[in-house]
Amino acid sequence: MVIIVAFIAGVLITGVVSAWSEEGQVLDKKAVPQIEVKEAPQEKEEAKREEPGMVFVPAGEFLMGRSEEEIRQAVKACQAEDTPEEVCRNRFEQGSQQHTVYVDAFWIDKTEATNAQYKAFWEEVGGRAPALWDDPKFSGPNQPLVDVSWVEAQDYCLWAGKRLPTEAEWEKAARGTDGRLYPWGNTIDSNKANYDNQVGKTKEVGSYPEGASPYGALDMAGNVWEWTSSLFRPYPYSKSDGREAPFPGGTEAEEMLGRGNRVLRGGAWDSPPGYLRSANRGGLPPFAGSSRIGFRCAK
Numbered sequence: 001m002v003i004i005v006a007f008i009a010g011v012l013i014t015g016v017v018s019a020w021s022e023e024g025q026v027l028d029k030k031a032v033p034q035i036e037v038k039e040a041p042q043e044k045e046e047a048k049r050e051e052p053g054m055v056f057v058p059a060g061e062f063l064m065g066r067s068e069e070e071i072r073q074a075v076k077a078c079q080a081e082d083t084p085e086e087v088c089r090n091r092f093e094q095g096s097q098q099h100t101v102y103v104d105a106f107w108i109d110k111t112e113a114t115n116a117q118y119k120a121f122w123e124e125v126g127g128r129a130p131a132l133w134d135d136p137k138f139s140g141p142n143q144p145l146v147d148v149s150w151v152e153a154q155d156y157c158l159w160a161g162k163r164l165p166t167e168a169e170w171e172k173a174a175r176g177t178d179g180r181l182y183p184w185g186n187t188i189d190s191n192k193a194n195y196d197n198q199v200g201k202t203k204e205v206g207s208y209p210e211g212a213s214p215y216g217a218l219d220m221a222g223n224v225w226e227w228t229s230s231l232f233r234p235y236p237y238s239k240s241d242g243r244e245a246p247f248p249g250g251t252e253a254e255e256m257l258g259r260g261n262r263v264l265r266g267g268a269w270d271s272p273p274g275y276l277r278s279a280n281r282g283g284l285p286p287f288a289g290s291s292r293i294g295f296r297c298a299k
């Protein structure tokens, strides 16, 4: 437990450093490169299929990670917090540099998984009841499930005939293909997401329709951090380099010792604004969980 708490603290501290001083600076439009999007013809048929509660993301490339200008701002902000320049550069230049990634077509849940949805799974399958189901701040049926580990999130998605999204899928679903910083555009907006302790708890999923991503996914920024399937490894992202393998190279016990943090995305109800950037990455051991952590499924 001590180890897990330490990792949670580590992620939060790192995120704060990367977030605060960047905010309020409008990026030069030229700093956001554009890419041409080609849509495969067969996808038009795929997109017509109905998947209740899910949105479709067509195959193609997108810009993943932070642009050079974003990294420059992040390093500057990091140094302003009295962190050595080399540490800051390692953190942002090697960890999140923007690059083009191809992603196959997929579906992703329109909202975070709710308490009601998870309860149906839990009543059928059993296992641990999330501790915060006793807390009225977090237990509403349409509030997102919190206090859920990566392992439990994955089990739920498999039960529902789905899986966790990769972090590349998650980021594309959140920001589309034009390199925007947030699901709705380039400027943070408290009318479009739940963050910064505005209400001091999670809100019902889908409470911010104006904060929808280009594909219609809701709460990709804020409300709860969302588990992805991916191991936290430096970019460039490659789905075939082992980062998507379940428990690669070790046992569950080894994973609990911190080898194999999984990526979380999007920030939570109490996160400062920079956490909500679609390119921002968090990482925690797969057995961690808190009132800030939930998930959504893909297929």
Ligand SMILES: [Ca+2]
Binding pocket: 112, 219, 220, 221, 222, 223, 224, 225, 226, 266, 267
């Ligand atoms: Ca979220």
